[in-house]
Amino acid sequence: MSHRELDDMLGRGWRKPHFVRNPVLRWSLGAGFLAYLVAAYLTIEVDWGRVYEGLDRGWQFILAFASPDFVSRASDIWEGLLESIVMTVAASVVGILISIPIGLGAARNIAPLPVYVICRGIVAISRALQEIIVAILLVAIFGFGPLAGFLTLSFATIGFLSKLLAEDIEAMDKSQAEAIRASGAGWMQWINYGVQPQVMPRLVGLSMYRVDINFRESAILGLVGAGGIGATLNTAFDRYEYDTAAAILILIIGIVMALEYLSGIVRARFQ
Amino acid sequence: MLRLEKLTKTYKTGDQALKGIDLEVPKGQVLALIGPSGAGKSTMIRCINRLVEPTSGAVWLDDADLTGLGAGALRRARRQMGMIFQEYALVERLTVMENVLSGRLGYVGFWRSFLRRYPQSDVDEAFRLLDRVGLLHMADKRADELSGGQRQRVGICRALIQNPKLLLVDEPTASLDPKTSRQIMRLITELCRERGLAAIINIHDVALAQMFVPRIVGLRFGEIVFDGPPNRLTPEKLTEIYGEEDWEATIETVDEDDDEAAA
Numbered sequence: 001m002s003h004r005e006l007d008d009m010l011g012r013g014w015r016k017p018h019f020v021r022n023p024v025l026r027w028s029l030g031a032g033f034l035a036y037l038v039a040a041y042l043t044i045e046v047d048w049g050r051v052y053e054g055l056d057r058g059w060q061f062i063l064a065f066a067s068p069d070f071v072s073r074a075s076d077i078w079e080g081l082l083e084s085i086v087m088t089v090a091a092s093v094v095g096i097l098i099s100i101p102i103g104l105g106a107a108r109n110i111a112p113l114p115v116y117v118i119c120r121g122i123v124a125i126s127r128a129l130q131e132i133i134v135a136i137l138l139v140a141i142f143g144f145g146p147l148a149g150f151l152t153l154s155f156a157t158i159g160f161l162s163k164l165l166a167e168d169i170e171a172m173d174k175s176q177a178e179a180i181r182a183s184g185a186g187w188m189q190w191i192n193y194g195v196q197p198q199v200m201p202r203l204v205g206l207s208m209y210r211v212d213i214n215f216r217e218s219a220i221l222g223l224v225g226a227g228g229i230g231a232t233l234n235t236a237f238d239r240y241e242y243d244t245a246a247a248i249l250i251l252i253i254g255i256v257m258a259l260e261y262l263s264g265i266v267r268a269r270f271q
Numbered sequence: 272m273l274r275l276e277k278l279t280k281t282y283k284t285g286d287q288a289l290k291g292i293d294l295e296v297p298k299g300q301v302l303a304l305i306g307p308s309g310a311g312k313s314t315m316i317r318c319i320n321r322l323v324e325p326t327s328g329a330v331w332l333d334d335a336d337l338t339g340l341g342a343g344a345l346r347r348a349r350r351q352m353g354m355i356f357q358e359y360a361l362v363e364r365l366t367v368m369e370n371v372l373s374g375r376l377g378y379v380g381f382w383r384s385f386l387r388r389y390p391q392s393d394v395d396e397a398f399r400l401l402d403r404v405g406l407l408h409m410a411d412k413r414a415d416e417l418s419g420g421q422r423q424r425v426g427i428c429r430a431l432i433q434n435p436k437l438l439l440v441d442e443p444t445a446s447l448d449p450k451t452s453r454q455i456m457r458l459i460t461e462l463c464r465e466r467g468l469a470a471i472i473n474i475h476d477v478a479l480a481q482m483f484v485p486r487i488v489g490l491r492f493g494e495i496v497f498d499g500p501p502n503r504l505t506p507e508k509l510t511e512i513y514g515e516e517d518w519e520a521t522i523e524t525v526d527e528d529d530d531e532a533a534a
Contacts, residue, residue, distance in 0.1 A: 179360035179426075182320055183433060184349035184377020189384050193373050197364040 064242035065250070073236070073244045080232030081251060084218040087149045087228050092211045094150075095157025100203075102158060103165030104191065110169060119162065126159025131217055135226045146227030153214045153221070160213070164206050165199065172198040204270040208263035212256060219252055272298040272469055273319070273437055278328035280314050280493075288314040290493040291328065296437075299467045301460055303480035306490035307513050312473040315490070316439040319471070320352045321345060332437070350377035353430030355459070357442035359422040363415040367406065367425050370414050371397045374432035393432070400428040404458065420451040427459060431466070438463065438470035445475060452476065456483045477509065 020026040070077065105111045105119030131152055138148040172195060180194035222230015229248060236245040273296040280289040288311040296302055304312050317323035319330050321337060330337040337348050353374070361370045375393045376384055383389065389397075401407045404424040414422060423443060430438055443459060444452035456472075460483045463470050474480045480487055481501035489497030489504075489512040497508050506518035 173363075175356055175358060175360040176362045178322055179354065179356055179429070180362065180373055180376065182322060182349060182352075182354040182439075183374050183429070184346045185373070185384075186346060186376070186381060188381045189376045192381075192385055193362060193365070193369075193376065197362050200364065 061242050061246075064246040067243055068247035068250055069241070069243035070247045073232070073241070073247075076232050076235070077229075077244070077248055077251070080222070080229040080248075083146050084215065084222075084228035084230070087146050087153060087218050088211060088215045091150050091153030091157060092207070092214050095154040095210070095214075096161060096207050098154070099158050099161035099165060102162040103169065104195075106162055106166035107169035109172075109174075110191075110195065119166075123159050123163045123166070126155055127163065129155075131156050131221065132224060135221045135224050139225045144225040144227070149218060149221045149226035149228050152226060153217060156217070157210050157214065161206055161210055165203055168199045168202045169195060201267065201270045205263070205267045208259070208266055212259045212263065215259065216252070216256060272296060272333060273471075274329075274331040275315075275319070276329040276331065278315070278318060278330065279326045280311070280318055280323065281326045288493050289318065289325070292493075292495060294488065294495065294498075296469050296471065298436075299463070299469055300486060301463050301468075301470045301472065301484050302486045302488055303484040304471055304473045304488050304490060305475075305477055305480055305512065308475075310490040311493040312490055313441055316354075316441055316471055316473060319437075319439060320349050320354060346377055350433055351436045353433045353435035353438050355423070355426050355430050355438065355440040355443050357445045359419070359426045361414040361417075361422050361425055361429075363413070365414060366410070367401070367412050367414055367417070368397060368410045370425050371401060371428045371432055374429040377433065396432055397428070400431055401425075403462075404428060419447050420455065423447065423451075423455050424458070427455075427462065431462060435468065438468055438472075440470055440472040442473050442475060444479065452479060453482070460484065477504070 018026060020029065102119050102122055105115045106123055108116055111119065134155055135148060135152040138151050142148045142151070176198060177190065177194035180190050185193060218228040219230045219233060222228045222232065223234050225231070229252065233245060233248045236242075236248060273294075275292050275294040278289055278292040278294075279287070281287050292315060304315065306312050314323055318325040319337070321340075325338055328338070332348060332351065335344075335348065337345070340348055362373065365373070369387065372387075372389050372393060375389060379389060379393070398407060398410070401410055404427060406421060406424055406428075409417065409421065409425075414425065417425065426443075438459070440459060443455055447455060456479055459470065459472070462468070472480070472484065481504065485500060487497065487499065487501055487504055488495055489508065491512050496511055497504065509518045510516070
């Protein structure tokens with residue numbers, strides 16, 4: 001670079017180049033987004049009279065938390081909770097076990113193309129179908145009850161865990177795996193020594209997170225008849241028994257927090 | 272013992288990394304492979320154990336052409352070639368002992384390795400090797416707790432426990448300080464002498480290669496442009512391998528002793 005060029009640059013100030021270089025395009029993109037935002041908010045209709053009436057009902061609901069009723073429906077709550085826990089544990093175990101081979105197959109750096117395409121296909125289907133929709137379908141097939149819930153959650157776990165596991169495998173350190181391959185290891189040994197140690201902390205963390213999600217989902221699935229604590233919760237709302245509903249919600253919150261705490265401990269062990 | 276015949280590697284991008292390499296390494300000979308980045312050094316040693324598939328040519332290890340082997344036979348052939356890596360390539364979340372024993376994976380079955388139930392003879396050999404490199408007390412530490420020099424020693428143990436005929440060594444000192452680099456090079460060459468192993472050592476540091484290795488092969492643009500003992504490596508030859516530069520200082524450091532470079 002010549003000195004004349006440097007002399008021109010000195011004293012000129014410096015700004016980071018804009019992400020969108022063309023100023024016309026940049027400003028019109030900004031203005032367009034703003035206009036869309038305003039238009040979008042204007043389409044939301046709010047009936048303030050209705051809101052005023054509803055405030056009272058909402059307040060009732062919140063007040064119920066001050067006096068949750070664990071007792072009068074105790075056996076229903078206990079039964080629902082137990083069903084949810086069984087559903088969560090069973091679905092998580094089955095889901096995670098199936099996710100691992102699919103996750104391996106969905107990682108481009110270790111799976112041959114045909115296997116990769118099939119596994120990615122399974123992941124895509126599982127992720128495209130929302131839990132509630134799957135649950136409605138499965139309730140239609142298997143009837144009301146926790147079996148439909150269990151299958152729904154297993155199916156959803158596969159999409160979630162396989163995808164994230166595959167992405168972690170794709171991001172692993174190649175040289176560690178290469179070193180194991182160079183020793184003459186077979187494929188399974190290679191996975192066990194070269195790949196598994198690298199992705200284990202993430203797999204454990206994600207699995208714990210999925211158990212947490214499955215428990216929360218099990219409370220929703222009851223609304224469409226797939227069993228669990230959600231069914232009990234739904235009944236409580238239908239009967240306007242807000243105090244019982246509050247008790248159930250408090251239990252769900254408590255269990256989710258306990259799971260969060262447990263997951264922290266487990267993840268720390270698997271660093 | 273090892274013979275490369277017209278070994279060629281063309282990558283999918285069209286880059287010719289190796290252009291018909293012919294090279295013979297007799298039993299027990301240690302050889303340094305020098306050359307600029309991108310000359311094909313790393314590709315060459317990876318073509319030997321087929322971590323990279325050669326495009327054409329042959330790799331003869333004793334009486335077998337490795338390029339035509341199927342999966343099982345390749346696995347058995349790889350057992351005879353220990354590899355030592357740049358940046359160590361230890362599996363960081365496994366213990367030192369697991370890393371060393373992973374060198375036996377070509378010999379033990381899946382369940383044995385999965386349950387970490389290695390034969391007593393393997394375990395004893397692992398202890399012996401760790402003792403030889405001075406890391407016996409580290410056996411149960413996790414690999415990521417070790418320093419660079421210590422990790423490379425574990426890498427050496429992992430290669431040696433394979434009981435190989437040949438060592439493939441890829442930039443063993445690239446991330447080490449000058450003193451540790453010399454110690455590692457000395458250790459590798461000593462161990463090769465003790466066990467009668469042949470070795471191909473990729474190395475950036477010309478002075479280090481001249482100091483420890485009796486035969487030097489220079490690679491440029493995928494072709495061998497020098498093959499001879501270290502004292503024939505003149506500034507003219509280095510210019511041919513690497514391009515124009517002042518080489519006097521590089522060559523002079525050869526006869527200085529260890530601690531000066533470390534200081």
